[in-house]
Amino acid sequence: MFEIEKIENRVEKAVLVALITKTQDERQANEYLDELAFLAETAGAECVKRFTQKLDGPHSVTYVGKGKLEEMRRWIESELEAERDVDMVVFDDELSAKQIRNIENELKVRVIDRTQLILDIFAMRAQTANAKTQVELAQYKYMLPRLQRMWTHLERQGGGSGSGGGKGAVGLRGPGETQLEMDRRIILNRMALLKSRLSEIDKQKRTQRSNRGRMIRVALVGYTNVGKSTLLNLMAKTEVFAENKLFATLDTTVRKVVIDNLPFLLSDTVGFIRKIPTDLVDSFKSTLDEVREADLLLHVVDISHPDFEEQIDVVNRTLADLGCAEKPVIIVFNKVDAYTWTEKEADDLTPAGSENVSLVELQQTWMNKMGENCIFISARERLNIDELRDLLYNRVRQLHVQKYPYNDFLFNQYDNDGRPL
Structure with a gap:
């Protein structure tokens, strides 16, 4: 319905726009634009230009100010005059119908917002x-x-057979x-x-x-593209579609996992993202019920991402919106093999961050207080997977005893649906 077209077998060219506000500084705005560019790439478009503007908040009529809109218009016209394609302008926030209409009238190219772009990707991914x-x-x-x-x-037209001159008069x-x-x-x-x-x-x-029988349910949750499907494939020894693109997984996949004769169900769910459209959360209720009904959540985090802590906050807020904030959680810091940093000089006054702190030092921060509630792995390189299996075994065993105290699960044999034989 909103699909980005492949015009004459070429990739569409997109211009990206974001605001720098009191709640979103320049660094965040640029990082959000990086993610918006990744979204556009996933949808099949290529980013050719970025615009940002400092404002207290989005302009109610044109999102950006008149001066910035004029600057964008002149740049687009110059590109078109030079026979370089500009097919659309993508805004990093949701736009109203009035804003879209006014911006399109000024820029003379197609205008879409972040929500429409995400919906387009979901439409492409839905199988x-x-x-x-x-x-x-x-x-x-x-x-x-x-x-x-x-x-x-097709706006309302004047005239007609009815009496009266009001705009909404009969006739x-x-x-x-x-x-x-x-x-x-x-x-x-x-x-x-x-x-x-x-x-x-x-x-x-x-x-x-x-x-599904008397088995503990474990759900993989996390930001999109953090490696949940890869981890499911590894734990369940199965082949679920996994790709280095956003929202590779839309449908919930549930697999039975057995560790030392202890079976449990492991489910992969749709990834979360900043500013995820509320309508998508509402529409995917049946899919997200796997999260609501899980006994244990494995929160997978891409430790190599420079904004991994903000991604953790996004997922935690979404889980709270789903009523799952109180569920037991193990944070699985994935992609340790891709974690990079630059050693900080002694006289460097730059604040410490993931870009200049080693992984060992990072593990000694707030993560150290989590104890067995977190683990560091690489699903792709299979690092610390045995430790993850041991941790899961102990946690699932505890939950099973609590939930099914009269079921001696350690000595029972189960069929593929989790029913005791």
Whole structure:
């Protein structure tokens, strides 16, 4: 529905825009633009230019100020005059229909926002009927308040057979309003149908979960592209699609894992991200129920990412929104093989950060207080995987005794669905 097109077999060129505000400094704005560029690349576009502006907050009419919008317009025109392609401008925040309309009128190119870009990626990644239904519902929720923008060429027309000169008088409704109302009704009916389908899917998934037997459920959670699917493949000795792109996994995958005759269920879930659209969280309720019903969460973190601590905060806030903040958690710091740093000189006054602190020193910070609630691994290089298995065995065993005190799981044999033989 929002797919980025491949025009004449070429990659579309995108301009990225973000604000520097009181709550988002220049460093953060640039890091968010890095992520936005990765999102654009995942969707099939290439970033050719970035614009930032210092403002107290987004302008209600054009997001950026008039001067910055004029600067963007002149740059785009110069690129087009030089026969260099500029296909769209992508903003790092969600835009209103009025903002999109005003910016497009000024820049004369397609304008999309971060939410629309993420929805586009989800639409590309959705493979199963469940995921496709969830994405389609989220797309319609996004589209509904922006319908009028799609019909600006059919605005209300004056004249007509009715009496009275008011803009909303009977007989003065133009085809634009008629079409707008028709589209709104069609979308609302479609949304009702999709919600009904998701309700049925939700019932089926609850039945599946109730039939899994007396096994502890462990869910992999984390920011997108931190290596959850790779870790699932390693632990469950299976082949789940894993790729170095954002949102490679949309559908929840559940696999049975056995460590020293102790079985448990391990599920991979959709990755979280900054400014994740609320409509997507709502639409993916049945998928995220795997997180809600888990007995233990494995929070996978990309320790090599310069913003890994902020990513941890994003995931923790999302878990709190899902009502999972009190669940037991083990933080799995992944990609230790990719962690890089530059030794800090003695007279260097630069504040210590992940870029100039060794991994050993980093482990002695707040992470040291977590004890057995955190572990450092590399799923790709298989570093410390045996230690992770031992940690999981002990934690799952404790949870099993607490949850099923009368089930001597250590001596029971289980079938593939987790039922004792």
